[in-house]
Amino acid sequence: MMKKLLKLPLILLGIALGFFVVTFTVYFFNLDMKATALLAPLLEKWYDSREHDQYI
């Protein structure tokens, strides 16, 4: 039990470190926006396909 409790901070530290490495890589190399830029043309097609009740 004590051994498990002693390991807990290490596990939490490992999770925090893993979170930092992954998110910092996404942040620094702008992977979030690069992925979004790939998605945008598909979304445009979706919006173009919608019917609109034009009224003036």
Place this chain on the structure above:
Amino acid sequence: MKTVEKIVNPVKRAGEQSPGKIYSDKLKVRARREWRGVKDTFYDYTRWLYLMSVLGRFIIVPRNVKGFFRYRWMMSYLFVPHGMDKFTIGLRDEALRIAHTSFNFVIADVTQAIANCFRGDRRVGNDKAYSDKCVITDENSMVTFMMGFDKEKVHTILREVPTMFASNIFHQFNVMHYLDVAQLNGIPGDVCPMPEAEAGISIDDDFCVLGCCAVQNNTTCDGSLMGNGIIAKRLERQYGIPTFQLATPLRHKEPDVLEYAADQIKQAIAFVEEHTGEHWDWDKYFAAAKRVNYATKCRIAQMEINSTPYPQFFGAAFSLYNDTNYMGNSGRDPNFVPIDRKLLELAEKGYKAKRMYAKEYRHRAIVWGVQPQYVIDMLYWMVQCWGVVPLTDMLSVINTDMIAEEDTPENREQAYRDMAMLNMEMIMRNHTHGGYKVLVDELWELCEKMNADIVMMWEHMSCKALTGMHGMFEDQARERGIHIMWVSHDLCDPRVFTRNAIRDQVSNYMRTVMREEPLDPSLEHIPDDEAY
């Protein structure tokens, strides 16, 4: 010609020296984020995480997902982190913290505005009880007439802000579709693209539909009147939402218009009371008035710092934060107070430490006219690339008078005049309308006060309000020995002037007239014309 003392930054910037390298002509976003040294990169990273959490909290709500796929303009909000990066080009230390503190707050505010729109929207959330307490207000209107309503009971919905105004900052092409819709339906192409896009959104049925009533304002130009007519027609005739026209005098410096303007405010309040069933509360009003005064005091203090050799809070973040605080908020939300305080503390700290945005300040500029949304990073670019410091922009030069904030019988009457004054002298209208003095004379007074040697004049080619004064600006600038640098654009249509076409006008002026070379050559030509 007037000259100002050149100031060289004695401190070398942490991290990379040439932020122009992070742009790529193969991508529609930046190749990577800027390396600002360990401390500032880590700070920027934590703010990126915060923005991700704001967006994440928004999108986990099912009705917001539905709204995302319903409305084309929502695509812009995928690019919020990209938009935020436009505000931090080359920034370090306090300047970076000021940009994040102000604009992160604006982003959170706009996100909440979208969530509120979707909650009441007949096609998305359809929360009828909520919608019945919502008042749609005009984007270019000060919401002073809502200051005395309990914001928990009556909800102010500025639906044009997230739909058009803010979305164009994050995604430069997003408004083009609506401009095309408006023009295909017969609106001329030489109208200001802002009201034209808003008209296009209405014609295309892409506004959220909610609220028990709406208040429109004769905002700043003929284009706005045209757009409002189209929008009001659909609101009233198709959706049954009664719309009040708040007629605001344009010659706001004439004392005899004040009583009429105050009467209009009274009528707007009575209209809101009638349709929401809620009553005006003077305690709420005077509490909001105190916050308006605090925001004014903080803004005056920021402008005073900007008058010194070490300006701290300027650029698009300054302008958009003031927009949000004055027009969208008008003292109603107490959450702005700690942000105002924090921004002033950061600016004072930066001033004491003599922090500079760039390695050299060569010129001090007043930015006049209306900024284009799709090149929102222009003023940061100008200081980084050419060492021209934009001390303030026209939209941030607004009211400096304190309004009545104690609840007395006399002040209750004065309050209507105060609300009217704020509304008449709101952002945009206070200089583009009101006559020669506010548009031309006040510019030279500002140049004197802030020790500027350049006026960077945004020439919005579809804006008739400013075009008529072109010759006067030129003549008077020459008489005063002030450089005047005309920079044409088309507000939110990048097909007319691309980002590089806009920046090239500054670069050409700096090379040919000033005979100078860029501080940072990596920024002179940025391959971002096709970027979001």
